[in-house]
Amino acid sequence: MTGWSRRNAPGVAGAVIVAAMAVLAVVGPPIWGDEAVRIDAAAILQGASPGHPLGTDNLGRDLLARVLVAGRYSLLLALAATAIGAVAGIVLGTLPSVLPRRAARLATGTVNALVAFPGLLLAMFTAVVTGLGARGAVLGIGAAIAPGFARLTQTLAATVANADYVSAARMLGVPRRRILTRHVLPNIAEPLILNLTQALGGALLGLAGMSFLGLGVQPPDFDWGRLLFDGFPRIYVTPEVALGPAAAVALAGIGFNLLGDALARAAARTSVVRERTPAPPVADGAGEPDPGAVLEVRDLTVTFPGGVTPVRQLSLTVAPGEIVGLVGESGSGKSLTAAAIGGLVPYPGTVTYAALRLGGRDVATLSDKELGTALAMVFQDPLAALNPALKVGGQLAEVAIVHEGADRAEARRRAVDRLGHVHLPEPERRARQHPHELSGGMRQRAVIAMGLMGTPRLIVADEPTTALDVTVQRQILRLLREVVEETGAATLFISHDIAVVGELCDRVVVMYAGRVVEELPAGRLADGAAHPYTKALIASLPDLDTDRSTPLAGIAGTQPAPGQIGLGCAFAPRCPLATARCESERPELVAHGPGQRVACWEVK
Amino acid sequence: MTRRLGVRRLVRFAVSLGVLMVVSFAMIHLIPGDPVRAALGPAAPLELVEARRAALGLDRPLPEQLLTYVTGVVTGDFGTSFLTGEPVGEVIASRLPNTLSLALLATAVALLIAVPLGMWAAVRTENGRNRGTELGFSATTGTAVAVPEFLYAIALVTVFAIALGWFPPAGKAGPLTYVLPVLALSLGPAAMIARISRVETLRELAKDYVRLARAKRLPAARLHLRHVLPNTLTATLTVGGLLLTSLIAGGVLVEYVFAWPGLGLKIVESITQKDYPVAQGVILVYGALVLVVNLAVDLVLGALDPTSAIKEA
Numbered sequence: 001m002t003g004w005s006r007r008n009a010p011g012v013a014g015a016v017i018v019a020a021m022a023v024l025a026v027v028g029p030p031i032w033g034d035e036a037v038r039i040d041a042a043a044i045l046q047g048a049s050p051g052h053p054l055g056t057d058n059l060g061r062d063l064l065a066r067v068l069v070a071g072r073y074s075l076l077l078a079l080a081a082t083a084i085g086a087v088a089g090i091v092l093g094t095l096p097s098v099l100p101r102r103a104a105r106l107a108t109g110t111v112n113a114l115v116a117f118p119g120l121l122l123a124m125f126t127a128v129v130t131g132l133g134a135r136g137a138v139l140g141i142g143a144a145i146a147p148g149f150a151r152l153t154q155t156l157a158a159t160v161a162n163a164d165y166v167s168a169a170r171m172l173g174v175p176r177r178r179i180l181t182r183h184v185l186p187n188i189a190e191p192l193i194l195n196l197t198q199a200l201g202g203a204l205l206g207l208a209g210m211s212f213l214g215l216g217v218q219p220p221d222f223d224w225g226r227l228l229f230d231g232f233p234r235i236y237v238t239p240e241v242a243l244g245p246a247a248a249v250a251l252a253g254i255g256f257n258l259l260g261d262a263l264a265r266a267a268a269r270t271s272v273v274r275e276r277t278p279a280p281p282v283a284d285g286a287g288e289p290d291p292g293a294v295l296e297v298r299d300l301t302v303t304f305p306g307g308v309t310p311v312r313q314l315s316l317t318v319a320p321g322e323i324v325g326l327v328g329e330s331g332s333g334k335s336l337t338a339a340a341i342g343g344l345v346p347y348p349g350t351v352t353y354a355a356l357r358l359g360g361r362d363v364a365t366l367s368d369k370e371l372g373t374a375l376a377m378v379f380q381d382p383l384a385a386l387n388p389a390l391k392v393g394g395q396l397a398e399v400a401i402v403h404e405g406a407d408r409a410e411a412r413r414r415a416v417d418r419l420g421h422v423h424l425p426e427p428e429r430r431a432r433q434h435p436h437e438l439s440g441g442m443r444q445r446a447v448i449a450m451g452l453m454g455t456p457r458l459i460v461a462d463e464p465t466t467a468l469d470v471t472v473q474r475q476i477l478r479l480l481r482e483v484v485e486e487t488g489a490a491t492l493f494i495s496h497d498i499a500v501v502g503e504l505c506d507r508v509v510v511m512y513a514g515r516v517v518e519e520l521p522a523g524r525l526a527d528g529a530a531h532p533y534t535k536a537l538i539a540s541l542p543d544l545d546t547d548r549s550t551p552l553a554g555i556a557g558t559q560p561a562p563g564q565i566g567l568g569c570a571f572a573p574r575c576p577l578a579t580a581r582c583e584s585e586r587p588e589l590v591a592h593g594p595g596q597r598v599a600c601w602e603v604k
Numbered sequence: 605m606t607r608r609l610g611v612r613r614l615v616r617f618a619v620s621l622g623v624l625m626v627v628s629f630a631m632i633h634l635i636p637g638d639p640v641r642a643a644l645g646p647a648a649p650l651e652l653v654e655a656r657r658a659a660l661g662l663d664r665p666l667p668e669q670l671l672t673y674v675t676g677v678v679t680g681d682f683g684t685s686f687l688t689g690e691p692v693g694e695v696i697a698s699r700l701p702n703t704l705s706l707a708l709l710a711t712a713v714a715l716l717i718a719v720p721l722g723m724w725a726a727v728r729t730e731n732g733r734n735r736g737t738e739l740g741f742s743a744t745t746g747t748a749v750a751v752p753e754f755l756y757a758i759a760l761v762t763v764f765a766i767a768l769g770w771f772p773p774a775g776k777a778g779p780l781t782y783v784l785p786v787l788a789l790s791l792g793p794a795a796m797i798a799r800i801s802r803v804e805t806l807r808e809l810a811k812d813y814v815r816l817a818r819a820k821r822l823p824a825a826r827l828h829l830r831h832v833l834p835n836t837l838t839a840t841l842t843v844g845g846l847l848l849t850s851l852i853a854g855g856v857l858v859e860y861v862f863a864w865p866g867l868g869l870k871i872v873e874s875i876t877q878k879d880y881p882v883a884q885g886v887i888l889v890y891g892a893l894v895l896v897v898n899l900a901v902d903l904v905l906g907a908l909d910p911t912s913a914i915k916e917a
């Protein structure tokens with residue numbers, strides 16, 4: 001709760017200020033009204049004194065009283081301007097939906113042109129036409145508010161009229177008036193009220209500005225702007241006379257703005273559930289490095305606040321030149337595993353491990369230079385993975401510039417060379433282009449080439465072909481294979497598609513609900529899979545030509561969310577072989593034949 | 605930006621300019637009663653009023669007046685001041701540079717303060733860390749945005765010119781006199797741009813290309829300045845450009861506070877003194893400035909954003 005109230009503190013402050021102003025507008029004139037106009041020839045143009053804390057004006061009237069009284073007039077003028085602007089705007093905004101098409105377009109065009117004009121300019125225009133005075137200023141500021149409301153009304157009316165629930169109501173024969181009051185108005189009321197708050201604040205400041213320039217309220221009336229107009233020439237001698245009206249205007253502006261901001265945030269807020277962060281699980285027992293592995297992961301755990309643990313004590317090793325497939329449905333933790341290995345788990349996630357070694361050394365001890373050149377990452381969507389604002393060649397070259405101190409020309413040459421290496425046609429030209437000028441397949445080649453700028457020892461490819469079409473997928477897979485053979489890099493290939501993994505990889509690691517449930521040589525997938533989940537994955541594979549995007553269509557139920565995993569085997573609710581023991585006790589990953597490990601009670 | 609889009613934008617600009625001219629022409633005719641009589645006061649002799657009316661062409665038919673007005677404006681003839689007899693065109697030409705320099709400097713200062721500030725806040729508050737910074741940032745900018753420029757101006761004059769005497773309180777004479785007006789004009793927009801810069805930066809930080817750049821282990825400065833900054837600029841500059849139009853209007857108030865010899869001071873004088881030809885000319889110029897700024901923002905953005913070509917295609 002403390003977090004909630006702290007974040008709302010500005011909104012509460014705004015509401016308090018606005019409420020205080022409203023109260024002042026009501027009680028100010030009756031209480032201080034007489035004092036504000038009492039002329040005292042003996043106290044003309046005085047500075048601050050105990051009797052007149054903010055001084056007096058040219059007729060000896062008390063300035064504090066005048067500021068307190070002027071609140072009502074200032075607020076009323078702002079309300080009038082806002083009302084004019086809102087009504088005119090809403091009328092103008094609904095016109096396009098009732099007028100014939102040409103006239104409607106003209107109305108929309110007019111609104112769009114007017115929105116760009118600053119309110120003060122419009123107010124000056126009306127001030128010329130109507131002469132000096134509050135009327136002209138209110139009309140002008142109102143005219144300035146109208147276009148904003150018109151545009152808002154247009155947008156809102158358009159979205160609501162097309163919303164499903166309105167069409168549904170219309171089809172059900174709900175009367176028009178009822179549609180308007182029950183469906184349309186409640187849905188546009190919130191943004192309109194929000195806009196009213198902001199417009200009211202804007203009108204108040206605009207009117208104060210006009211009066212301050214001497215173009216708004218004229219004596220004997222006075223608002224805060226007019227008091228500032230009178231006080232401003234005196235700031236050289238008695239600055240305090242300007243303080244009252246200035247503070248009043250500033251406070252009003254701040255109050256309305258903070259309140260408007262808070263309302264806008266409240267309107268946009270999606271409920272966020274916040275829980276206490278548990279201490280991350282401690283893992284120890286690193287043991288000796290495995291000399292045969294480039295990547296060695298032992299007991300990797302990723303935790304998020306609220307006891308959500310998407311990756312649990314995951315262990316795996318990848319040998320040089322080996323491609324290991326990490327398979328699982330979305331939500332199995334496979335992508336977070338990749339992120340954890342790359343050191344890219346976003347805040348507030350916490351990563352713990354007994355060992356996370358690259359080339360036998362703890363990744364935490366590796367320098368950025370070593371990691372930046374030894375680790376290559378490939379993501380699912382190459383368009384998103386490349387910076388849209390930078391040229392392709394430059395994005396490659398910077399690896400060499402930053403980590404190897406290469407000069408520009410040399411880095412560029414290498415970038416072009418690497419682009420050619422991944423069979424990108426016309427690498428010279430491509431290097432000078434922006435990512436959006438390349439096709440999807442070319443972009444993914446460019447991302448792979450980026451990994452080849454250093455000397456990659458580990459390649460982590462997270463669904464690198466999922467966003468591409470089928471023929472391009474094959475080309476990219478072939479390229480990956482080629483790159484691995486050539487560089488001898490260990491490769492972790494993450495995919496939901498067990499068929500692709502079976503084709504490309506040497507070894508397969510199957511994940512379910514954050515844990516490894518089976519690990520086996522890719523060649524044994526077809527006949528040697530032992531875990532019921534792996535079997536189900538394979539069984540659900542249709543022929544090669546059909547859609548494979550829903551790999552587990554054959555198994556009832558869904559994978560449990562990371563927060564809802566019980567004590568036993570996470571697969572138990574969906575498992576055809578589950579026993580009572582599966583519900584209460586979790587099976588460990590144990591050896592099962594050559595190169596294979598399985599975590600299942602029923603596999604003997 | 606494709607050429608067709610550019611042409612369409614130019615046509616729209618020309619149409620708006622035409623409408624603006626008609627509106628400013630209509631201004632004098634919208635004044636209830638006789639504008640010349642209103643300007644000269646009830647005591648002025650009838651012959652003088654008649655002479656003025658004839659000089660303004662107000663005795664001729666409306667279409668002819670409009671034609672004269674438009675040809676005049678196009679050739680730089682905006683009429684003459686009621687009060688001083690000066691050609692309005694000359695008044696505008698001598699004062700426009702002062703107004704423009706103030707607005708452009710203020711925009712530059714606002715961007716220079718705001719973009720780094722917003723980026724810094726974004727990096728510090730990414731994914732909801734450092735809630736204190738976030739709260740402080742949004743409260744400060746939310747307050748700074750809400751204070752109108754003329755209050756900044758008055759406060760700056762009171763503190764730095766009158767109390768401390770560091771800067772001249774008014775007028776335009778040398779670089780020092782620019783400091784306070786530019787500050788007064790840029791603080792509010794700076795707070796606004798800082799907020800937008802933060803939101804845009806946060807949006808970019810969550811994207812895959814930043815993940816890849818992080819995987820490349822780029823130094824933080826390079827990551828943020830070379831990779832993130834260019835991608836936030838489009839949105840930030842759009843708002844910056846639109847703020848320039850509000851800066852032009854805000855400049856009127858700031859010029860008034862600092863007795864800055866620009867168009868803003870002139871328009872206030874001319875409205876107060878009912879010097880209609882001057883008011884008409886200056887309002888026309890202000891309106892045209894707004895149109896030019898919007899056109900420039902559109903054209904520059906079209907050229908800057910390499911993906912807009914795709915969107916339009």
Ligand code: SF4
Pocket residue numbers: 531532533569570571572573575576577578579582587599600601602603
């Ligand atoms: S442990 Fe039990 S529930 Fe889990 S996969 Fe094996 S048989 Fe199924």
